[in-house]
Amino acid sequence: MANFTYTGLPARVIFGKGSLQQLEAEIDRLGSRRALILSTPEQRSQAERIADILGSRAAGIFDKAVMHVPIETAREARAVAEKLGADCAIAIGGGSTTGLGKAIALDSGLPILAIPTTYAGSEMTPVYGLTENGIKKTGRDIRVLPKTVIYDPELSATLPIDMSVTSGMNAIAHAAEGLYAQDGNPVMSLVAEEGIRAMSEGLGRIIQTPEDLDARADCLYGAWLCSTVLGNVGMALHHKLCHTLGGSFNLPHAATHTIVLPHAIAYNAEAAPDAAKRIIRALGGKSESAGGALYDLAKSLGAPMTLKSLGLTEADLDRATDIALANPYWNPRPIERDAIRHLLQNAYEGNRPA
Numbered sequence: 001m002a003n004f005t006y007t008g009l010p011a012r013v014i015f016g017k018g019s020l021q022q023l024e025a026e027i028d029r030l031g032s033r034r035a036l037i038l039s040t041p042e043q044r045s046q047a048e049r050i051a052d053i054l055g056s057r058a059a060g061i062f063d064k065a066v067m068h069v070p071i072e073t074a075r076e077a078r079a080v081a082e083k084l085g086a087d088c089a090i091a092i093g094g095g096s097t098t099g100l101g102k103a104i105a106l107d108s109g110l111p112i113l114a115i116p117t118t119y120a121g122s123e124m125t126p127v128y129g130l131t132e133n134g135i136k137k138t139g140r141d142i143r144v145l146p147k148t149v150i151y152d153p154e155l156s157a158t159l160p161i162d163m164s165v166t167s168g169m170n171a172i173a174h175a176a177e178g179l180y181a182q183d184g185n186p187v188m189s190l191v192a193e194e195g196i197r198a199m200s201e202g203l204g205r206i207i208q209t210p211e212d213l214d215a216r217a218d219c220l221y222g223a224w225l226c227s228t229v230l231g232n233v234g235m236a237l238h239h240k241l242c243h244t245l246g247g248s249f250n251l252p253h254a255a256t257h258t259i260v261l262p263h264a265i266a267y268n269a270e271a272a273p274d275a276a277k278r279i280i281r282a283l284g285g286k287s288e289s290a291g292g293a294l295y296d297l298a299k300s301l302g303a304p305m306t307l308k309s310l311g312l313t314e315a316d317l318d319r320a321t322d323i324a325l326a327n328p329y330w331n332p333r334p335i336e337r338d339a340i341r342h343l344l345q346n347a348y349e350g351n352r353p354a
């Protein structure tokens with residue numbers, strides 16, 4: 001076994017059907033009296049449900065969370081939190097809402113309680129992002145890590161099937177890349193393999209019966225494990241490519257992850273044979289390759305399979321390759337220009353990785 005260093009991140013997780021009922025007790029536990037509730041405009045009704053549960057301890061609702069946390073929105077939310085005298089923030093929603101909570105915590109140190117309703121996984125990481133003048137900057141700071149996370153599958157049951165599938169594949173991407181992380185360790189590899197298994201099985205059942213709460217619980221359990229990996233170890237080529245495609249070509253976050261993942265994993269499979277073996281095993285053990293297994297999973301779930309379908313043009317592929325190669329970063333296999341361009345071509349066309 002290779003040498004490793006392991007540092008656990010603090011996490012308090014309340015998991016399971018009906019666990020939202022524990023919200024008041026968890027707010028007490030944080031020593032909070034006035035909670036600002038955060039959501040997107042689309043999830044205002046879920047935020048209002050939280051406000052009803054908290055009664056006089058709800059300081060107010062801020063429902064302007066949007067993708068990629070624009071600095072102006074973060075500033076407005078911080079000002080509202082201060083004006084209302086909030087002593088904690090509750091983020092109900094996906095990565096965009098949790099991201100807004102993190103932006104508040106970064107400045108003010110307010111404790112964040114996250115109630116995730118997608119599988120994106122921001123709630124388990126000390127990573128924050130802020131977008132200023134069209135450029136998204138990310139950083140790590142332990143202050144932004146939510147103090148408490150309530151995973152209640154009933155709240156994710158409203159997530160439409162197509163978004164559930166891409167969000168779940170986004171989660172699998174965190175675990176898959178965590179398996180070959182430069183700072184990986186055996187604990188995170190166990191967590192990653194189980195995360196991929198639970199998420200893929202849960203997704204297979206959700207597409208049959210979207211309101212199946214046991215399947216929703218399996219996906220949320222998978223999301224927790226996959227995001228734990230994201231919070232604990234570094235990512236590589238796949239996340240870099242998706243960051244490039246999302247940031248420079250405005251492609252949607254979760255769908256881009258879904259399409260690129262099989263190709264990025266195929267690129268790295270020979271250089272990271274143990275990771276490839278674990279991915280194949282987590283996905284049922286029948287496939288000849290990790291990239292092929294991920295491709296077949298996405299296809300069986302009815303996921304988008306081509307970057308073309310997201311609006312990228314073939315002419316963009318050279319520029320995307322240049323941007324992805326501009327700043328060197330660690331990856332198990334060296335970054336080779338022609339091979340990366342070929343990878344993007346395959347993702348553009350939706351070819352099954354060889």
Ligand SMILES: NC(=O)c1ccc[n+]([C@@H]2O[C@H](COP(=O)([O-])OP(=O)(O)OC[C@H]3O[C@@H](n4cnc5c(N)ncnc54)[C@H](O)[C@@H]3O)[C@@H](O)[C@H]2O)c1
Pocket residue numbers: 040041042043066067068069093094095096097099117118119120121122123125126127128129155156157158159160163167230253254
């Ligand atoms: N910092 C990190 O560690 C980290 C990790 C993962 C993702 N992210 C960030 O999170 C963002 C993406 O998050 P996301 O994919 O969760 O999308 P999102 O939070 O933007 O949500 C997408 C849409 O789905 C809606 N929605 C969410 N849950 C729903 C539900 N249960 N029912 C109905 N509608 C629902 C939202 O209101 C929103 O309109 C990106 O900006 C990404 O960079 C950050």
